[in-house]
Amino acid sequence: MRLQAFGLRVSAVPRGTLVLLSIALSSCDGTHHRPQVVASNLPAARSSTLYPITIAPSPPAPRVFVETANGPAPVPCGTCHRTREPDRDLRSSEGLEEFHQGLVYAHGERTCVSCHEPGGYDRLRLADGASIEFSDVIQLCSQCHGTQARDYQAGVHGGWTGHWDLRSGPRVRNHCVHCHDPHSPAFPKMLPTFRPIDRFLYESGREGQE
Amino acid sequence: MRETTGGPTTPTATSGGITRRTVLKGAGATLGAAAFAAAASPLLSTREDHSFEEFIQTHYQELTDEQLARVLERLEEEALEDYGAKVTIRDHRPLAGVKFGYAISLSRCNGNAKCVEACHKENNHDRATKQSYIRVLELPKGTTNMDEGRVTYDHAVPAPDKYYMPVQCLQCDNPPCVDVCPVEATWKERDGIVVVDYNWCIGCRYCEAACPYHARRFNWKKPEIPADEINPFQSYLSNRIRPQGVVEKCHFCLHRTREGKAPACMEACPTGARVFGNLLDPDSEIRFILENKRVFVLKEELGTKPSLYYFFDA
Numbered sequence: 278m279r280l281q282a283f284g285l286r287v288s289a290v291p292r293g294t295l296v297l298l299s300i301a302l303s304s305c306d307g308t309h310h311r312p313q314v315v316a317s318n319l320p321a322a323r324s325s326t327l328y329p330i331t332i333a334p335s336p337p338a339p340r341v342f343v344e345t346a347n348g349p350a351p352v353p354c355g356t357c358h359r360t361r362e363p364d365r366d367l368r369s370s371e372g373l374e375e376f377h378q379g380l381v382y383a384h385g386e387r388t389c390v391s392c393h394e395p396g397g398y399d400r401l402r403l404a405d406g407a408s409i410e411f412s413d414v415i416q417l418c419s420q421c422h423g424t425q426a427r428d429y430q431a432g433v434h435g436g437w438t439g440h441w442d443l444r445s446g447p448r449v450r451n452h453c454v455h456c457h458d459p460h461s462p463a464f465p466k467m468l469p470t471f472r473p474i475d476r477f478l479y480e481s482g483r484e485g486q487e
Numbered sequence: 488m489r490e491t492t493g494g495p496t497t498p499t500a501t502s503g504g505i506t507r508r509t510v511l512k513g514a515g516a517t518l519g520a521a522a523f524a525a526a527a528s529p530l531l532s533t534r535e536d537h538s539f540e541e542f543i544q545t546h547y548q549e550l551t552d553e554q555l556a557r558v559l560e561r562l563e564e565e566a567l568e569d570y571g572a573k574v575t576i577r578d579h580r581p582l583a584g585v586k587f588g589y590a591i592s593l594s595r596c597n598g599n600a601k602c603v604e605a606c607h608k609e610n611n612h613d614r615a616t617k618q619s620y621i622r623v624l625e626l627p628k629g630t631t632n633m634d635e636g637r638v639t640y641d642h643a644v645p646a647p648d649k650y651y652m653p654v655q656c657l658q659c660d661n662p663p664c665v666d667v668c669p670v671e672a673t674w675k676e677r678d679g680i681v682v683v684d685y686n687w688c689i690g691c692r693y694c695e696a697a698c699p700y701h702a703r704r705f706n707w708k709k710p711e712i713p714a715d716e717i718n719p720f721q722s723y724l725s726n727r728i729r730p731q732g733v734v735e736k737c738h739f740c741l742h743r744t745r746e747g748k749a750p751a752c753m754e755a756c757p758t759g760a761r762v763f764g765n766l767l768d769p770d771s772e773i774r775f776i777l778e779n780k781r782v783f784v785l786k787e788e789l790g791t792k793p794s795l796y797y798f799f800d801a
Contacts, residue, residue, distance in 0.1 A: 323582075323747065428800070431779075432772040436759035438749065441771075442582075445747025456759065464758060466643045467597060471604035474617050475639050 328440065328447035330432075335452045338399055338411040341376060354398035363395040383461040392417055392459070418453045429453075546671070547684040547723065555723075558686075562727060570728065572717040579722045579745040581678035587739050588679075588766040588773040589750075589795040590782060591653055595760035598623050598644035598651030605755030606655075609740060610726040611718055613710035620704065620737035621655040621752060631797075633700070633785060655752070656681060656702040656737035657785065657793030664694035664703060664736075673734075679766075679794050680739050682724040688733040695734055699786050703736045739763075766794070 340351035357376070367389050370380035394402040401409050404420050419426035428434035435456065439448035456464065540561055544550075550558065559576045566574045603619045612618035624636025628648050636652060645651065658679050665673050665681060672687040673694055695703040709731040721727040722742035729735050740750035744763070753761040764773035776782065782796040 424800075431775045433762050433775055434759060436754075436756055436761075438754045440747045441744065441749055441764050442585075442747030451759065456757070464595075464597065466645070467599040467757075468643050469598060469600040469623075469641070471600050471607065471617070472641055473600075473603065473619065473622065473638050 323442065323444040325444070327443040328445070330437075330443070330448045330450060332415075332450045332452055333455065335412050335414060335454050354393075358398035363390055365390050365395065381461050383463065384459070414459070415453055418457075418459075541686070544686055546687050548674075559723060562723070566717070566728060570712065570717055571714040572719060574717065574719040574721050574727070576721045576723060576727050577742070579725070579742055581676050581680070582745055582747075584765075584767055586677075586679045586766045587658065587744060587794060588764060588777070589658075589739065590762040590773055590776040590780075591795070591797050592760045592762075592800055593650055593652055593797050594799045595758045596623075596651045596653060596756075597758055597760075598625060598640070598646075598649075599757060601755045601757055602653055602752035602761070605751040606737070608716070609718055609743075609751035611710065611712055611721070611728050613706075613708065614712055614716070616707075618704060618710075620702070620735075621653050622701070624652045624654060625649050626652055631783065631785075652797065653752075654700055654702065654785070655795070656698075656739075657700055657791070657795040658737075658739060660792035660794065661790055663697040663699065663789075663791060667693040667697040669693065678745070680741050681736065682738055682741070683733070683735060684724070685727070685729050685733045685735065690732040690734065692734060699789055699791065703734050705734050706731050 338353070340353060341357070342349040343352045365388060368386060369382045370377045373380075390402065391404075392401055394400040394408050397408070399411075401411055401414060401417055403409060403417060409416060415426075415429070419429075425434050432450075435451040435453070437448050437450040440446035441448075453459075540557075544558060545554070547555075555578060559578065562576050563574055566572050566576075600623050603621045603623060606612070606621050607617065607619040610620065622636075622638045624633055624638060625640045625644075625646070626633070626636045626649065628650055631652075633652060633654060636654075640646070640649075658675075658681050660675075660679070662675055662681050665675055669691060670687060670689055672689070673681060673683045675681050690705070692705055695705055706729050710728055712728070717728070718726060720742060722745075725738045725740065725742045740748075740752075744750055750763055753763050762772050762776050764771035766773060766777075768774065776798065777796065780798040780800055782798040784791075784793045784796055
């Protein structure tokens with residue numbers, strides 16, 4: 278059930294060992310269970326092949342909204358950047374006068390072109406200079422965040438929905454950028470919305486007090 | 488033969504031919520009848536058409552297939568009658584070659600309690616009491632003693648110098664709650680899940696007292712849930728609506744997990760702190776956690792051998 282995160286190719290290894298184990302277990306199982314099960318109560322059959330693990334598509338490549346006569350229009354990055362010389366030392370949005378004002382940047386001491394491709398702003402750039410698509414950003418993140426990348430490859434970093442048992446159904450995993458804003462990747466603070474009721478505090482009128 | 492109540496003891500004190508004794512006897516009989524009626528009222532108000540079937544229903548593990556089918560049908564009818572909800576109650580059996588394990592990263596959990604809410608909705612808990620099988624404890628950094636935790640925090644999370652520990656049934660391999668049940672209404676299934684037969688439970692709450700993790704809940708009242716909020720996908724041993732006066736607990740969403748799906752709390756977690764899977768599969772994610780992270784279990788010294796592990800990581 279390992280996953281090839283790099284390059285977004287997803288493959289699942291058949292689990293022969295599991296099949297053997299289940300045969301061994303079912304044959305030596307002494308616990309009580311009924312020989313027949315009511316047909317309407319049978320869970321969905323487990324398939325002999327594995328359903329796929331897919332990664333939910335990342336958001337499309339970013340667009341900047343430019344005021345036009347017909348209102349704001351989305352414009353690819355390259356539209357403006359093609360005609361401009363990149364500032365290779367820029368490390369924040371401070372001092373920018375035309376675009377990207379107010380962009381919060383809290384991701385270490387990187388420059389814009391550490392990740393953005395200066396030769397074509399509609400793509401990203403790896404540390405070795407290789408140019409990649411925005412949708413392949415997992416490769417970019419994994420260059421520095423090795424522990425997380427290892428865990429992601431093992432399937433234990435980042436949430437997912439679907440099936441733990443790939444013989445019963447597929448699984449859809451999150452992409453780095455579903456949980457982390459690349460410009461400010463720390464997971465944001467949250468306000469818990471569903472609060473339990475403490476029976477004793479509640480009944481004595483001190484609900485919510487510590 | 489004399490009245491021994493206070494006041495002047497005049498045995499022949501009469502008033503229009505009625506002795507004091509007669510008055511007291513009459514009053515006593517009236518009170519007695521009223522008390523009996525009050526005590527018997529739960530019996531009188533039970534469902535007329537189902538009470539007998541419910542009364543003679545045997546233990547889940549002793550039901551024949553035909554009996555079980557009838558029980559499930561009856562429970563579905565009751566849900567329609569009592570809650571106006573069309574539900575499907577199935578009987579999910581353990582999968583061969585599967586033993587469930589759960590691991591929670593306390594580094595990633597931020598206490599947002601989405602799991603608590605997901606459990607509340609998935610498992611048809613009483614709405615007014617906001618019941619759930621999960622408690623998220625806010626703990627000061629520097630201790631793993633769950634008794635120092637607070638559940639009623641109400642501020643942006645994570646708070647400075649705090650960390651968060653979700654606690655639910657740990658599905659112990661040596662469960663003290665099962666040992667103490669006087670009627671064997673709770674037991675451990677072969678995939679590791681500790682279940683309750685809600686129709687066999689007598690509500691003595693011994694199991695609730697025996698659990699060192701406060702993981703069991705008691706239904707003080709009949710759950711109240713609007714019909715359109717009831718989760719219709721139910722199972723006998725898991726999220727069917729429980730009767731009043733019985734104990735319930737987390738069952739790893741067996742109506743989902745025995746179909747191969749993720750538990751509701753795991754799918755709801757926005758931080759990806761939860762890892763669920765098959766402990767018997769060496770390639771599973773949960774095995775990766777056990778082999779590569781420094782995991783611990785709650786109150787290990789008690790020897791309960793939980794199937795839910797905690798860990799800290801990057």
